[in-house]
Amino acid sequence: MSRVDRRSLRFRLLAWLGGVSLVVVGVTWLLHGILLNNLARDFLGSRLQQEAEHVLHHFPQGHLSPSLWLDATGPAAQVFHHIYVLRLNNEVTTSHPLWLAPLAPLLDGEDETLVEVAWQGRQLLLYRKEFTLEERNGVLLIGEDFAPVAAGLVKLHWWVGGIAGVLLLLLIVLNLVAVNRGLRPLSRLQQQLVELQLGGRKRLHLDMPAELDELVEQLNRILDSQDQRLKRSREAVANLSHALKTPLSAVTQVLRGSRPIDDQRRGKMLLRLEDIQAQLEAELRRSRIAGPYTGQQTLIRHEAEQLIEMFSALYPDKCFRFEAVPDADTRLNIERQDFQEMLGIALDNAGKWAVQQVRCHLILEAVLTVTIEDDGPGVPQDDIAWLGRRGMRLDEGRPGHGLGLSILRQLVTHYEGELRFGVSDAGGLAVTITLPGGQPG
Template sequence: MKPARRSLVRRLVATSAILILVALIVAALGLTALFRESVLRTLDDRLTAAVSNIVATAEPTEDGGIEPTRLPPDPRYERIFSGRYWQINRLGPEGLGPVVGNSRSVWDEPIEVEPRFASRLIENFGQPVTYDVKGPDRQLLRVIGQAIELPGDGGQILVLAAEDRRPADAEVRRFAMVSIGIFLVFGIALAAGVILQVRIGLGPVFAMQKAVADVREGRSQKVEGDFPVELQPLGDELNSLLDHSREVVERARTHVGNLAHALKTPIAVLINETSMDNGDLSKLVRRQTETMSRQVDHHLRRARAAAHAKAIGARCSVDRVVDDISRTLNKIYARQGKSVSAEGMPGLDFRGERQDLEEMVGNLADNACKWAASAVTIEYGVRDDGNIFISVEDDGPGMDAAQREQALKRGVRLDEEAPGTGLGLSIVVDLASVYGGELELGVADAGGLSARLILPGNRDK
């Protein structure tokens, strides 16, 4: 199995899409991280202000507790489990002491201070320390604590201000989702732009591809077009290669012609010399020279067809070839009461030399006329695989399967009384195979022989 061909457009688009995707993901994560830091910084500033307010106004009470003389103005500190809390703990020689004051919102579940955070607060005495902990309503709290010493005999205390950080986290998540949506739309727009850019950027490549296809299909003799400086040298090299190919084909044709002339003249001399004598030796030489002549014609024709088939851009109209052959055969066989009719798809072209197509169709049509009772039909069109077919049918006696198999062999004649050399159908088979085609024999609708020629070609749109 052939490996799948890799597309340059797909490669460029895929590479750009991956780079865009990575860049957008990094940008989205970066922006989300910055927004998260901004939200937490705002939250920390609010908690720091609350701690500063409590520290500035904290005073001992008659019952041994400590209360700020001026409570934080936010009413949520007075609503149970509202999400905003403050708390004051004693600090003693053994570390963290009991709770001596708190907001009403704490109710009966004081803010937990883990030992490691208590150690940090004591180590950073007088400085705010931030940490996260589970709160009274089991929500995640953002806590800022500050250890201070009250004036006079107030002793050391730890002031805590906490706030439910779930709204802040939800805000960050909303921002992340919005960012993902925006970047997704932005990414799709960038991807569409990349595809458009690649298509426009590779436009000259596609134009060159079409120009080369025009040469291959015979619509043009050279790769023509206004190509960028990066592609023009390639176009020039292709045109040089095409010129060289044509020169090689022309030289091959010249050599084939010279060889034909060099061989056919001595053979003709031998045939002429032996035609005046009916001796056994003369008959033997005459038979062998006639065989040589047929073989030379066959192999020279095959060599010429091979040279034509390798030529780039060879192309001819099927309509014209079939029309010319049918008109010629109608004139030849009109006296015998035989007619040739042709119909098919217009605009059909054979990718090959006209004289080769004429020889193939002409052999089939002439053979059909020899055996037809009254009518020969030529039809042509396009198959599903893109190849063209030319079908020649007659209303003659036809052939059975064994005869059809024998008829395709070189030099085999099923009726020695009919004129010919026995090479007609084999010549068609050889020429068709040179072009990558084939000849199929079958039974015609009228009962005679059906010869179906399959060749490479195309129909102009």
């Protein structure tokens, strides 16, 4: 027999629902017994009170004398079959002499009291009433044997308990059916996850309850992110293979040749090797792109301030100005290294071209907008459209291989953002990055 997994959702739901059902049915059954007993007691007490009022109503009218009323063979006892104890001043009479001893102490007590008296295995429900008759003070006790009624109530209570037990079993069965039907979407989800693992599908497609919509959507986002990473890795390998094949062959051919390597040929080889190094560096940077679905958040102002400080030391002759609207503790759903890479590429490019000043401005409203401007020579309007294209360099006189802005564009695209190039107020290049970023954390 298989062991029950106490960590399973099915076991926990059934345990909780079964426990709650047991408590509810048990408490209801106990309350039924208490309320049923109180109801019967109040009903008999009300009847005894009405009978006492009836007796006291007939005494002054002379219809029946007290002694005749209390006589066990009299008409009253024949009709009502109750126990009567009457005291007028110090004279005590009773319809059942055997009950006089246990009932006598109740003649002195509170008026209009309903009490229970147990004696010799019998249970008597007794009503006490004080009255005045012909200027004599009197006390009337009227009682009825409550034992048969209590026995009937106990029998009825256990019958109700049996019915409640059957209903409890039915409720447990219905809970089992409801839980099994409610967990069917999770079984289908598990089946599709197995298909994903075996390569039978690429995404999850389920008609799920509303509570699981976000889970399925998040899983699909993770799957898409993994697929994009796989594509980037394959593209990186293909790009490196294509880009390195020619320069490596050229360098290998020179090294294998018998011609001496003069300064001119050494310079060409060095350029080839630098190109190889730049390609490797660019593809490694692309492979580090995490994407927006990593579940990580970044303190954008803190990271921007650190990058500004780093590039101020890297370009000591340039003045880096930083303006930020977000608070210091504002977090956005952007992976930290991705944000550093985006802002770092733009700042590095501005630092290379600026004459004196670089300005970085962060604004967070519905989206995050980062603007980096420099006062360099700028880019002609006709050439702005070429910026960010892979391997495109507009000035061969400056260091670089034209890969940074293409990586920036790829990063912004992964985050479903927008990258724009324009002319700054100082005449240089203005780079504007707009990112959705999610809700501030």
